[in-house]
Amino acid sequence: MSIKIIPQKQLEQQASNSVIRQIPLLFFPSPQNIYVHRAKRLKTLATNNQFNDYLSFCAQIVELQANLAKQNSVNVDLSHLLNDKYPPLSLNNLPLSNVWQEYLNNLLSSITATTEQIALVIEQLKQNTAQQLHDKALHLLNGKFDCVDGNEALFIWSSLSVYYSQLASQIKGKAIAESTDKNCLCPVCNSMPVASIIQLGSNNGLRYLHCSLCESEWYVPRIKCTTCDNMKDIQYFSLDVELSATKTECCDACHSYLKILDQDKDPHIEIIADDIASLILDIKTEEEGFAKSGMNPFIFAQ
Ligand SMILES: [Zn+2]
Ligand SMILES: [Zn+2]
Incomplete structure (x- = not known):
């Protein structure tokens, strides 16, 4: 099953169509809340974690993202973007x-550099022309992460994400299910989870993938590899009972893994913050021979 977004009007016309599922297939983000919640969680996690300095640094960036979403909001008419061919915010559809x-400029001028290395990256980025920044952003959006320095990528992606999450929040469309098996990329912007x-409580333990760029969440059935759809021999790893709200879900068929975080076990979980804080679990899972099939906007491979 994959998810497609159609205009709300069209959905009303198709109201009797049997492919419309009763369960919510897609949640568009709420940028006004998401960054505030994330910054708070990062600060809490930083008080008792071996990566405390890094979590505090991330909290600082996320607080700036929250301000940007609040004070410099974008308002775009996106009604022409819903079509049968591409996810609405994919590059094919929206240059x-x-x-x-x-x-990015706002972020770079507001951040307090905590280390010499970060100060250097900020300086480096300020030297870039608009065209150079545009090219780097396109590399990242096309998944060519090794074409951009990991430290620069963090700032570029954080800025792109504020832009895309606002666009995603303004789409007036409804999600419908299609009978194909491609569900590993975001149906809104085509990025990795x-x-x-x-999700906590109301959705009866349904599982959603969270987009690394536009912050939308889309439904994928549980106990199933989110990359290749295999349902056999799925294994789960966690560090200990205390952290068992965070597990890695590992597929024996394609040897990929992705974390699964359970808000029913810990209602405070915030997906990006808790993914960073449980980096040791990634290392242990990779030692078992699995490769991560998702990306965290604060952890770019060098
Ligand atoms: Zn997305
Ligand atoms: Zn798989």
């Missing part, structure tokens, strides 16, 4: 504008 670069999350 990249330069709006995100204003966010961070991890999957079992």
